[in-house]
Amino acid sequence: MTIQLAIEIAILILKYGLPVVKDALDSIGKPEPSYEDILAIKEKLALEPEQY
């Protein structure tokens, strides 16, 4: 009974988790940005609108 339940849960996870897994597979080779990488995006916003 427990094994059957475990298998059913696993099937549900695979069914609904597949899009997430696909996204993850697509991004293989691209490491998750670090905290510093995220903050570095601000460099592109260095200028105020009137400075252009």
Place this chain on the structure above:
Amino acid sequence: MKRNKALFGVLLLVVMLTGIACASFVKTSAVILDTGASAYDNGMKAVRDLQDKGFINDEQRAKINDVARIYRASLLVAIDTLATYKLTKSADDKNKAFVAIGEAVSHWADLAKLVNSIRPGTLPETIIIK
């Protein structure tokens, strides 16, 4: 024994999928914000060019600056909230980052609409992911 192994397997799968989902959110959000920041930089350069060529007057430029300032501020907030989520991984911070990114994207649409109303086709109305 077999039951325990099966349950452990399911638990491991849940943990792995949760980890993958978190990683995808940070990665995808960072790409959106990076693209949004490039769009701001390139968009304002395009506005400058249009003004130099006489297609945008001072009054229109002042309006564009006002909307661009709001967009820039919303992007800065979104970057900070995503960076905070990267550190904490809390559901609350993830939600804050999600909302902040949504607001930034909508402010881009406001900026693009304003610039395009003056000079159609200058800016894309949605942030295009590279």
